[in-house]
Amino acid sequence: MRDDVRLVSDLSALATGALFIVGLVVLGFRLAQVQLVDAAKYLEDGSRQAARTVQTAGPRGRILARDGTVLADNRASVSIVVNPEGFQRRNWSETVAAISNAIDAVSSVIGLPPPLTTNAIARHVRQQLARPLVVWRDVGDEPIALFSEHERDFPGFECVETEERTYPEGRLAAHVIGYVGRAETEGPSGEKFNFRDKEMKGRAGLEAFYDGYLRGSSGEIVVTVDARGFAVSEQVVGEARRGPDLNLTIDPKIQRSVERQLRGEYGACAVLDPRDGAVLALASAPAYDLNLLVPRLTEEMNARYVGNHACRNRACFETYAPGSTFKPITALAGLRAGRSSTAEYECTGLFELAGMRLHCARRWGHGPIDMRHALKESCNTYFCNLGSEIGTNALFAAARDFGLGEKTGIDFPQDSAGIVPSAEFKRRNYNLPWYAGDLAQASIGQGQLLVTPLQMARVAGAIGTGRLVRPHLRADAPVETSELPFAARALAVVREGMRMVVDGGTGKLAGEGVAVPVAGKTGTAEVGRGATRRKNTWFIAYAPAENPTVAIAMVIENGVSGGGTTAPRVCEVLKTIFGEK
Amino acid sequence: MKEKLKRFNWITFAAMLALVVIGTAAIYSAGNARTEAIFHSMWKANLGTAAFGLVVYFLLAYFDYRKYVSLASVPAYAVSLLLLVVVLFVGTSTYGGRRWLWFFQPSEVSKLCLISMLAWMFGSSEEEPWKRGFRGFLAAAALIGVPAVLILKEPDLGTMLTLMPAALLMLFVARVWRVGLISAACASLVLGAAVLGAVYEAERPGVPRERKAAIMRCVPLKPHQVKRVRVFLFPDDDPHSAGYNLRQALISIGSGGLSGKGFRKGETNHLKYLPQSISMNDFIFCVYAEETGFVGSVVLLALFGALLVPCAWTAYVATDGTGRLIALGVSTLVFAHVFVNIAMSVGLVPITGLPLPFISAGRTFLVTVMAGLGIVQSVSIHGREKLK
Numbered sequence: 001m002r003d004d005v006r007l008v009s010d011l012s013a014l015a016t017g018a019l020f021i022v023g024l025v026v027l028g029f030r031l032a033q034v035q036l037v038d039a040a041k042y043l044e045d046g047s048r049q050a051a052r053t054v055q056t057a058g059p060r061g062r063i064l065a066r067d068g069t070v071l072a073d074n075r076a077s078v079s080i081v082v083n084p085e086g087f088q089r090r091n092w093s094e095t096v097a098a099i100s101n102a103i104d105a106v107s108s109v110i111g112l113p114p115p116l117t118t119n120a121i122a123r124h125v126r127q128q129l130a131r132p133l134v135v136w137r138d139v140g141d142e143p144i145a146l147f148s149e150h151e152r153d154f155p156g157f158e159c160v161e162t163e164e165r166t167y168p169e170g171r172l173a174a175h176v177i178g179y180v181g182r183a184e185t186e187g188p189s190g191e192k193f194n195f196r197d198k199e200m201k202g203r204a205g206l207e208a209f210y211d212g213y214l215r216g217s218s219g220e221i222v223v224t225v226d227a228r229g230f231a232v233s234e235q236v237v238g239e240a241r242r243g244p245d246l247n248l249t250i251d252p253k254i255q256r257s258v259e260r261q262l263r264g265e266y267g268a269c270a271v272l273d274p275r276d277g278a279v280l281a282l283a284s285a286p287a288y289d290l291n292l293l294v295p296r297l298t299e300e301m302n303a304r305y306v307g308n309h310a311c312r313n314r315a316c317f318e319t320y321a322p323g324s325t326f327k328p329i330t331a332l333a334g335l336r337a338g339r340s341s342t343a344e345y346e347c348t349g350l351f352e353l354a355g356m357r358l359h360c361a362r363r364w365g366h367g368p369i370d371m372r373h374a375l376k377e378s379c380n381t382y383f384c385n386l387g388s389e390i391g392t393n394a395l396f397a398a399a400r401d402f403g404l405g406e407k408t409g410i411d412f413p414q415d416s417a418g419i420v421p422s423a424e425f426k427r428r429n430y431n432l433p434w435y436a437g438d439l440a441q442a443s444i445g446q447g448q449l450l451v452t453p454l455q456m457a458r459v460a461g462a463i464g465t466g467r468l469v470r471p472h473l474r475a476d477a478p479v480e481t482s483e484l485p486f487a488a489r490a491l492a493v494v495r496e497g498m499r500m501v502v503d504g505g506t507g508k509l510a511g512e513g514v515a516v517p518v519a520g521k522t523g524t525a526e527v528g529r530g531a532t533r534r535k536n537t538w539f540i541a542y543a544p545a546e547n548p549t550v551a552i553a554m555v556i557e558n559g560v561s562g563g564g565t566t567a568p569r570v571c572e573v574l575k576t577i578f579g580e581k
Numbered sequence: 582m583k584e585k586l587k588r589f590n591w592i593t594f595a596a597m598l599a600l601v602v603i604g605t606a607a608i609y610s611a612g613n614a615r616t617e618a619i620f621h622s623m624w625k626a627n628l629g630t631a632a633f634g635l636v637v638y639f640l641l642a643y644f645d646y647r648k649y650v651s652l653a654s655v656p657a658y659a660v661s662l663l664l665l666v667v668v669l670f671v672g673t674s675t676y677g678g679r680r681w682l683w684f685f686q687p688s689e690v691s692k693l694c695l696i697s698m699l700a701w702m703f704g705s706s707e708e709e710p711w712k713r714g715f716r717g718f719l720a721a722a723a724l725i726g727v728p729a730v731l732i733l734k735e736p737d738l739g740t741m742l743t744l745m746p747a748a749l750l751m752l753f754v755a756r757v758w759r760v761g762l763i764s765a766a767c768a769s770l771v772l773g774a775a776v777l778g779a780v781y782e783a784e785r786p787g788v789p790r791e792r793k794a795a796i797m798r799c800v801p802l803k804p805h806q807v808k809r810v811r812v813f814l815f816p817d818d819d820p821h822s823a824g825y826n827l828r829q830a831l832i833s834i835g836s837g838g839l840s841g842k843g844f845r846k847g848e849t850n851h852l853k854y855l856p857q858s859i860s861m862n863d864f865i866f867c868v869y870a871e872e873t874g875f876v877g878s879v880v881l882l883a884l885f886g887a888l889l890v891p892c893a894w895t896a897y898v899a900t901d902g903t904g905r906l907i908a909l910g911v912s913t914l915v916f917a918h919v920f921v922n923i924a925m926s927v928g929l930v931p932i933t934g935l936p937l938p939f940i941s942a943g944r945t946f947l948v949t950v951m952a953g954l955g956i957v958q959s960v961s962i963h964g965r966e967k968l969k
Contacts, residue, residue: 012754016909017893023920024882030927031882034835035875042835049832050852088616227853 052130052223053192053237055185057199058216059163061243063177063206066280066475069252070168072177072207077164077295078139080106080147081132084125085230086156096122099156103135106157109150110143112136130223130231131195138164138295165200167290173255174287175313176248176412176473178205179297179306185218193220203297204306206246206473209413216243247475249278257576258283258554261569267556268314270454270471271573274461274542274551276479277469279410281573282454284314317414319450320555323525324378324562325538326399326445328463328494330387331371333398335490337390344368347381356437358384358444361506361524375497376505378522380444387443388436395442396420401485402459402468404451409470411477418455421448445523453553456540461551463498464519464542466491495519499545507539510567515579516544520570522562534558539566543574550577585643590895590961596887597954600939601631603881607869608942610844611861614851614868623861623942630944634951641955645963650903650956654694654701658724661687661694665731672735685945688732688740692747693953695728696910699748703755704903718758721748738806739933743917745769751910755902776800780810813931829855830864830926833871834878841874861942863934866926881940885919892957899964908960911953 034042063072087098099121100114107114116135124133135157136143144159151157165180183201199218202211219240224232258269262285271281288305297306305311312318335341349365351358360366360380366373374382387395399405405420419425423434426448441447451459454471462468462484470480484491498519502511511518523538537559542548552570559565609624641649664687702724706712712720725748732741753762782788783796800807812824833849842848849855850868860868870878892912899905915938922937924930936943938950 012750013893013896013905013909016750016896016913017890020889020893020912020916021886023916024886027920027923027927027929028879028882030924030929031834031870031875031878034831034927035837035870035878036839039835039838042832043838045828046832046836046849046854049854050848224848224852232852 050224050226050232052194052225052229052231054131054221054223054234055193055196056219056221056240057185057197058218058240059242060165060180060200060216061214062245063214064245064247065173065250065252065255066248067252071173071248071250071252072290073166073168074163075166077137077162078144078159079134079162080110080136080139080143080157081134081160082157083132083231084129084156085232088228088230092122092125096125099125099133102154102156106135106147106154109153110136110139110146112139112143128195129229130225131197132158132160134198137162164295166294169252170289170291171287172252172259173250173281173283174290175284175315176205176250176282177290178207178209178413179203179290179293180207181297195223204413206248206412209411210246210474214243214246217241248473249273249280249475250282250473251280254573254577255281255283257281257573259285259287261554261572262556265556266310266314266558267554268318268453269552269554269573270315270452270457271577272457272461272469272471272551274458274465274467274469274548277458277471277481278475279454279471279473280550282315282473284312284318286311313414314453314555316408316410316412316452316454317416319416319418319452320536320538321447321449321525321527322445322451322456323523323536323538324380324445325456325459325521325523325540325553326449326451327375327378327383327443328498328521329398329402329404329459330383330395330443331375331494331497332463332486332490333395334371334386334390335493336398336486337394339386339390341371341490341493344370345374345382345385347379349381351381351384351440353384353388353440354436356435356440358440371493372497372500375494375521376500378501378506383443384440388440392423392434392439392442395439396422398486399449402455402462404449404455404459408452408454408458409480410454411472411474415454416452418452419448419450445525453555456538456553456555457551460520460540460542460553461548463491463494464545464548464551495545498542502541506561506563507541507567509563510539510541510571510574512568512571513580514543514571514574515581516574517546518543518571518574519545519548520567522567524559524562535560537562537565539563539570541570541574543578550574585962588962588965589642590891590958593888593891593954593961594958596884597939597951599884600881600888603869603884604865604940604942605631606844607865607872607940608861610847610872611850611865611868611942613845614847614853614855614860615857620861626944627942627947630947631951634948637948638951638955638958641952642958642962644959646904646907646956646959647901647963650697650701650704650907654697657694658698661691662728662731665691665728669731669734686943688735688737689943689945689949691728691732692740692744692914693911693949695725695744696747696751696907696914696953697956698724699751699755700903700906700910703752703757704901704906706755706757707902713756713758715758715761718752718761721752721757736803737934739921739935742933743914743921743935746917747910747913750913751906754909755906776802777810777814780807781814784811784815809932813928816928826856826859826864827928827932830867831928833867834927837871837874837877839875841870841872841877844872847871859934862936863922863932863941864926865941866923866937869940870926882923885916885938888954889916889919891961892954895957895961895964899960900966901964904960904964908957908964911957914953915950 059074062070065071087095089095100118103114180200181203182198184196185199202208220238221234221236223234226232254271258281265285268284292301346368347360347366349360349363361378366377366379369379369382399420406417407415426432426434438447442449466484467481498521501507502518502520506522507520510520518541520541525536537556539562540553542551554566554570556566605624605627608627612620612623668687779796779800783793812827816827833855849871855867889912892908896905896908918938922935925932936946
């Protein structure tokens with residue numbers, strides 16, 4: 001019995017030892033499964049939960065004028081940022097408070113007010129914890145010097161080099177260039193990123209129209225974060241690349257000249273090459289220095305400039321009655337309707353129709369007058385009669401043939417169609433019938449007819465070359481032209497008339513001293529009635545008169561007359577282009 | 582003295598020292614991943630505790646266990662019961678359990694006291710037949726039951742569950758009323774299976790709320806324990822809250838791969854994905870396995886084998902019941918901790934708060950285990966000769 005008891009117990013001890021071994025082997029097998037078979041899966045899970053991908057912005061391309069003058073560029077700029085990982089606290093609100101306090105401390109040393117609200121800091125901590133928070137952007141030299149001196153007292157803060165947009169030519173072509181704001185980077189593969197850095201985004205003008213072209217291609221960095229989301233380290237995976245430069249057709253010499261002529265006025269001017277549609281100058285006054293909108297468009301600057309009605313783009317957004325600059329189109333419509341250019345109307349100085357009285361520019365009348373001289377003297381009576389004879393449809397069909405009433409197709413965000421009215425239009429908008437007087441008014445470019453200076457430059461060029469072009473600002477944009485549906489003989493008559501305008505006619509001041517012959521047409525459009533009655537003075541021209549290479553349209557608000565106010569300014573521009581005689 | 586050195590079991594001793602070294606390194610890595618500076622020097626404290634543990638180890642090994650076990654078992658057992666009662670009233674709470682009395686955990690010490698008590702009581706079962714009968718079974722049930730209930734009160738289910746196999750094995754080897762023992766073991770297995778099945782039935786997707794509540798009323802578990810069982814049953818259900826710990830444990834162990842990421846380079850630990858509050862204790866194996874890989878895991882398992890199998894051998898060659906029982910009790914207790922701790926880290930058993938012997942940063946437990954192994958060493962040295 002005794003021996004039997006011993007035997008069982010001893011075997012139990014050995015069995016226990018064997019059990020230990022079996023248990024450890026079981027664990028070994030499970031560990032082999034986890035650490036060998038499934039290791040890749042767990043390794044991936046581990047790196048995925050700790051990795052945050054960031055899309056970084058590439059530098060924006062420059063905008064260059066025709067001769068290489070830099071109109072928009074990037075400059076180095078220093079920002080002071082704070083890294084949230086330096087402020088790990090027990091909970092998020094303590095982290096936010098710690099960052100906020102630290103910003104206040106830095107603020108008192110460098111002398112810049114703390115720009116962020118607690119809410120903004122909290123939002124960053126909540127949404128972008130692994131990224132640095134930009135506190136002061138585009139900081140001047142003095143605060144940077146102060147900061148560098150005390151940098152050691154501010155752990156977590158650092159200076160980083162970034163880029164800001166800069167406009168070396170200041171206000172030159174301000175309306176054309178537009179401006180940029182900041183937005184998160186965009187990309188075709190946008191979804192896969194956890195964070196996106198802010199990059200410049202065009203908000204107006206060419207910066208907006210060619211935003212996708214100018215924008216750099218984005219890069220990628222991978223930030224390793226800890227369990228709470230604080231950044232631990234980062235690694236650049238893809239390098240961001242600079243966007244391509246945008247070359248413009250704008251000629252800074254002409255642009256500068258145009259802007260000089262507009263200075264102090266409310267007005268606009270468009271200069272085209274009528275052969276291919278290249279916009280040589282496009283200006284609107286008053287303008288503003290684009291650098292005032294960097295690093296961002298402030299409320300104040302928006303109120304004063306960008307959002308201000310007075311500073312709107314008059315060259316291709318604002319519309320005006322064309323006044324007498326429309327008369328060449330009326331003339332062409334008449335010729336197409338079979339009227340003879342030599343047929344005369346009697347001008348008594350007053351055109352009367354159904355109770356409406358329309359004065360001619362010359363109070364005492366031109367006497368009997370033909371088409372060429374009517375253009376030269378800008379005789380209202382002649383064109384009222386001609387227009388009334390051929391009718392609404394013929395007149396406005398000609399206007400539409402010149403691209404009026406529709407967008408020019410320019411590569412620019414603002415491209416007003418203007419208005420070519422009709423009976424239907426008038427009934428819909430004014431609930432009034434179309435009177436014979438409306439037609440007479442339209443024949444001399446008054447009434448509901450509205451155009452942009454860009455459209456009128458196009459009209460001038462089309463008369464000079466016989467082809468209508470699509471204006472464009474980008475140098476390598478495709479050229480689109482179309483034949484004008486008017487007989488060559490008809491065009492020759494109008495060209496002759498427009499040549500006579502400058503050669504001793506109402507626009508004689510436009511050609512004085514210009515090295516090449518100029519053809520043009522004045523316009524003085526009356527707007528408003530009574531006390532608010534004022535005149536917008538026009539001049540459109542093309543030069544040289546034979547084989548024109550330049551077409552121009554300029555409008556000055558509140559002028560005296562097209563020939564007196566605007567023609568001399570156009571003359572100065574033409575002298576800049578072609579030289580003085 | 583020369584005799585004693587000859588019988589000194591060098592294998593288990595060397596394995597123990599190696600485990601202390603590995604543990605200190607793992608605590609260093611886990612502690613330095615934490616933000617709070619107090620944990621950065623935890624490894625030094627662990628070395629100090631180990632040194633103290635070694636002194637206790639050598640003292641217990643040097644003297645004949647038969648003398649001090651018979652002298653001290655009853656008082657030690659009584660004091661441990663008293664401390665278990667005291668801790669319920671004045672203990673410090675951490676993570677939902679009242680386990681701490683100043684600087685040590687009475688429940689850890691009580692494990693060794695109970696083993697020693699059982700060994701002393703039933704070591705003489707061969708000479709005293711009543712202990713092998715029903716009365717012996719009742720006495721054992723009382724000796725085990727009182728501390729077990731007190732520990733459950735803290736509550737510390739994990740400690741309870743590791744104590745049970747050791748105690749049952751000791752009674753089995755002592756040939757205490759086997760019918761009762763086997764019934765008790767089977768009953769607890771059935772109970773465990775029933776609880777698992779009930780939780781599975783209740784937490785299965787698509788179970789109506791009323792039915793779930795009805796089942797849960799019958800399950801004798803606390804809410805956090807139910808949650809752990811659920812994570813064990815459905816590990817992929819809720820990877821962010823309840824299942825987070827298990828998921829991070831698996832990621833850290835698995836991402837270690839074959840050879841590990843290198844000392845102090847475990848990302849899951851250093852980036853704090855591994856729950857910081859338990860990375861130095863219950864989840865220390867994850868820290869170790871991530872940095873040393875499968876190779877390190879196997880080395881660790883081998884060391885535990887080298888530590889525990891010689892203890893079983895000591896039991897086999899021991900000449901008296903007390904020595905045999907104490908060697909088996911201590912080694913089974915340590916093995917239960919090793920197995921459950923590693924198994925829960927790799928998702929083989931539900932997660933429960935349990936240290937990994939020598940590796941976790943538990944000071945009371947380290948000293949307790951070293952003391953227990955010291956007694957086993959004493960059995961190895963003295964157990965083969967008659968008491969003088």
